[in-house]
Amino acid sequence: MEEVIRLENVKKYYDVRSGLLGSKILKALDGVTLSIWKKETMAVVGESGCGKSTLGRVSLRLLDLTSGRILFKGQDISKMKEDELREKSFRKKMQIIFQDPYSSLNPFMRIGDIVAEPLEIHGYHREEIKETVYRALEDVKLVPPEEFVNRYPHELSGGQRQRVNIARALVLGPEYIVADEPVSMIDASSRAEILLLLKSIRDSREMGVLYITHDIATARYVAERIAVMYLGEIAETGLTPSVLKTPIHPYTIMLLNSVPEPDPANRRRRRLAIKGEPPSPLNPPSGCKFHTRCPVAIERCRTEKPALIEYMPRHFVACHRAEEIMRGTTSVA
Amino acid sequence: MNEALVVEGLRVYYRTERGAVRAVDDVSFGLARGESLAIVGESGSGKSTLGLTLIRALPTNASIISGHVYIDGEDTLSLNLADFRRRYSWRVIAMVFQGAMNSLNPVLKVGEQIAEPLIYNGGASREEARRRAMEMIELVGLPREFYYRYPHELSGGMRQRIVIAMSLVMNPRILILDEPTSALDVTIQAQIINLVKDLIERFSLSVIFITHDVSLASDIADRIMVMYGGQVVELGSAERVLGEAPKHPYTEKLLASIPRLRGETIPEFIPGRPPDLASPPPGCRFHPRCPYVFDRCMREEPPLFKVGEGHVARCWLHGE
Amino acid sequence: MGIYAKLAFKALSLAVVLVSVLLFVVVIFGATGLSDRVLSSIINEEVRLYRQAVAGQIRDPQALEEAVTKYRIELTRSYGLDRPWYERLPSMLLRVITLDLGRARLAQTFAGSNLISDIIMERLPNTVILVSTAIAINFLIGILLGVRIATRPGSRLDKATSFLSAISYAVPTWWLGILFILIFAFYLKFFPYGGLYSSPPPSEPFMRALDVVWHATLPISVLVIVNVGLTIYVTRTIVLNIAQEDFVQVARVKGLPENLVNRRYIMRVAAPPILTNIILGLAGSIGGAILTETVFTWPGMGTLFFEAIVQSDEALILSLVYMFTLVYVVARFILEILYMIVDPRVRV
């Protein structure tokens, strides 16, 4: 198996102006390391503002990174300029699918032109373009394609638009795709359709996918591995079944507990909820960033930042009390 | 009489350029005292319009074509608006509107916004009203000093708490919650839902909980009312509708589409899109998307069939 | 950032604007050689006074000439006229800021002083009175009518107002002034042609005040008529948008009386954007005032500006550009403070 993309200690800081002269540093990503393999989906989950979307964009070099390295199939692309990324075909090999099915398609362009644009940019021939566009539309089940190429985005439903988005991402034959909350803005009854489509295309095209979501339940069906992020850092990451069945980090445990399930028995229970709100990323807590909301935090958590350590096979956790939690001597709930 | 609220044959249409949009089309149900009813449906199912109708807050292009809404036996739709506002609104029936930020006036202190109905509609003195508002703020888990904050100084979760405090300040018996957590993260959502559960118990509220999220509905509701295309397609106890036996194909498919954290099922999807309520399909409104469709569904609109104890479904599969 | 820091920042940036405008103006003055002329006319004036003063003491014409020439050279050096204009920038800047620009060519005060600072100080209040009254009336009428119209959008009145405000955008203020003079002064003789007082002005203070009001009616009406259409239209749009906000409906559902909803949930929220609009319209009002004053020979800074142009009085023009910018900046600052009071969102 081949590693498609690898992020090494990637940091992304923003300079936020506040007041007359003062400026603060917003640490959107504070040292993230992860890698994605061919035919694999990595889900990144977390609350809004945890840096998961930034992570996706940085990995594609749509945003510059402050420090760290990004390797695409072994090649360091973290310092490349935009022109170089295009000329060396990296832009062909990495794509993104967006959350909003409405603002992600240029309303002035026909579906055919939207899907063809990437090919035009990379200098494909006319005949080739038409053929590729039709094949991509067929792949995302917008059939027959000739019926869709001349339509405008506003003539399509949310689900159909999202499929156009996927088609546009696919035409260049990418090896790495970032899917940024691809189903959060479409109706519940059509979500599964898009997710399953994404999964089957990933398999047939042998891509690596970074699936960004706030909804852990959807991650379960598409991702082989999960990374849980909190305030710009990875709190826990591992194989999906492992993380979901034996979550170790208190944040993961509580996050999983917050997710509602359609069970009528629930109304007699109170869900285990994380107290308070996430702290401002402009002024993150010292030590373990989760200690302010953690029910099992100890003094050490306040001062010392926990390292991401492998506690189970391919299952990493950044928590000082991971071992106690695993042994059951400390209970989060 | 044990019913806090009874809705009978309610129809609400919107005037649009494309013609009348039948947002609520012949809806009837009852809400018992102390009961929680969840109204579940996708966007465009008419569930929010229904909520706005109950509290008489419809936009100007909507009109109530027919129907009755009885509270304590009085038909509140027959009252003129001013009477309704004086006697029922906020005192008897209150609502947490969708989108907390939009429900709060950006230039007034949140405490004042909570206290105002007490002064202007409850005859309380300013001092009393402030004290009561502060109590309410404490009740929803925020410090009393938040009385003096402005909406923009609060996070989404805090605003939602304020809006809930605001809805309960006049001690209403009936509370409508319209997607109270849809813009919040799951962690904050869990906090708010826990809070709502506490408050329901504490004040013995009769609750109408409007949501698109079946899982959330199951968290609060005694009974579930599923809406599709402006109509009630299934209504029954949570145990029956969400548990062993959903009786309408739409409910069944909706449940099957939910991704779950546990279990082996793989989520399904419903092909097609919701009906255009300006020109709904003939017969059963769900028939173009229904896996069990047969010819009668395309011709005749099914009535609500009784499918069990207090359980009805609008589907020909349950016809004679 | 605290409210005081914000205010300080605003004051600072407006001060920067003021100084930059001055610098810009002074540079152009220097580069086009106009400043040389201003300075040499100041020197000439002082030399003339000096000659008069010493003429009594020095009898010998040659000695007198020598003394005068010596004095002139001294002055030339002290004013920096012997150096290129860019070296004089700082002193010129200071001169403008303190309005120390010598005497006007022809304009003078009522009492006969032709010192520029005296003239401007005499004219400034007249302009401020005219403009501020017009702005106040404009917004009073505009807001009242705008709110009223907002309650019935799409009505005939609403459409008429929108159209009238569009027309008023196309009408030059000064031309309307001329038209008003023609109609109300020339044909109907209801109002005077212009000026501040009748000639001779009434001696009794109350009658005198009344006389000013009588003279101010036409210019103020013109300023109001030209601007009020837009104010009505903008107020209407703002109020209409706010009235559709959810929190207004929530307030009604809360059982609050309608007038309270209007006051606290619509007007209170509309105040900041309406104020923004006043701030944006300020620059235009000042421009309109220059022209309107000119038309009605209202003895303010606008009429003075016109006189200065006609008389090619460079020093006076320079001072007036400075004064207009100053008035604008001060007015703007006052409104910004007001804005912070009405909008809690900027106070953080």
Added chain:
Amino acid sequence: MSIKLEGGFKIFLSTWTGRAGLALLIILTGVSLYTITVLPIAEISSQWNDPQHWVDFPKSAPPVWVNIFSEKKLLETVTLTASGVQFSGNSKSIDMLYDYRGDSYPAYITLSVEKLRYTGTPPVLVLTIVRPDGYSVEAARLVVPPPRPGESPPIQRFEQAPERVLISSSDEFARNLAQLYGDRFDMPVSPYRIIQEGLQRYLMGSPRGGSTIPLNGVYRFTLTAIQGTGETRIERVRILIGGEAYGMMGTDVIGRDLATGLLLGFPISLFIGVITSVIVTGIGATLGLVSGYMGGKIDNTIQRLADFMNNIPLLPILIFLVFSFGAKLWIIIFAFVAFGWPGLTIVTRSIVLQLRETQFIESARAVGASRLRILARHIFPHIAPFIIAQIIFFTPSFILLEAALSFLGLGDPSLPTWGQILELGFRSAAVYLGYWWWILPPGILIIITSLTFVMISLGLEPVVNPRVRGRTRA
């Protein structure tokens, strides 16, 4: 894109403001084109500022059509002209007819002769007037100067400026009239009295009780060339009978034909408005695009500058600039451009910033689209309608601004504009004297021109900002 444009035009035409604005624009453009192509602009504009040219015309005369509305009829000013008059062997004279109808006498009568050529001996031009009652008087006798040494025929005279004879104050004429009255009407008057009372009242009157009453009817003005040998050719002969009313639009205090001035105003006003607006919008939008799309230091600099410029009261600075650099058209336009761009830059930038955040732009970046391509394919189509609307929206403000500057005496003096006509009117106290024909038309034309663009803007509004009508929720 093309579908959008067509649809937009349809929406535009569906509004009555759009239709009215477009109709007005067509009329304005038509008048401007007529003015440019038919009138000799350069010649007329130089004539406009030459008081000599207008010396014969009645001063501050109202237009002739006021007679339709008023009881008392004003005498119209009449110009009798003959062009390319050839005097040779057979035809030694030309006739010009004046049909006099009125209760008052003309104010004056002038004869002017322009560009005369002769061969042979210098001619003498004699003007005789035959009254309706058949009596004739010699009114003027013009001796054309003889050839100077070295001059060879044809001899050219009155080339630079026309030779002008104010016959209504000619002593010679007065003597002739005195003789006529003495001989024929038995009413002895001295030439002195005739000059004093106005020669016209004797020329165009019949005696009545020691004075005269107007004698209406056709007067024949005959110009005869008395010449020994050779021929004479005159380019233009003009006899101007000055009345109290003149032309379609009247005259100003210098006697200028306001109709000409107003006509010249059309192309100039449109030119200033449209050109400035196009340049301002071009610069403003480009800076906004650059600022919004490039970001960083460039953005910061542009925004600071724009903010700063936005904080300056415009008119005083404009007055100052035009005053310092001189009132030339290009300086005026430059000043407008220099201070006009910031507003649009700020707005364009905010639109671009919004667009830049949209996911379709981000996805274009993700597939490797160059900045230029994103600007051209994705951003520009979105702001193009807005920019066009802005050009139209800005046009009236520049028309008004130029008029305001002109009114303050800072208009380009080489080009007559409506603002300048008003300025002179205001300065010559036309308002206080009630010379409404001098004040109203230029103002109304300024308003109509501005209004044209305002109406087009209104018509474009639903195209550029399609607002959702009504709210629907479900």
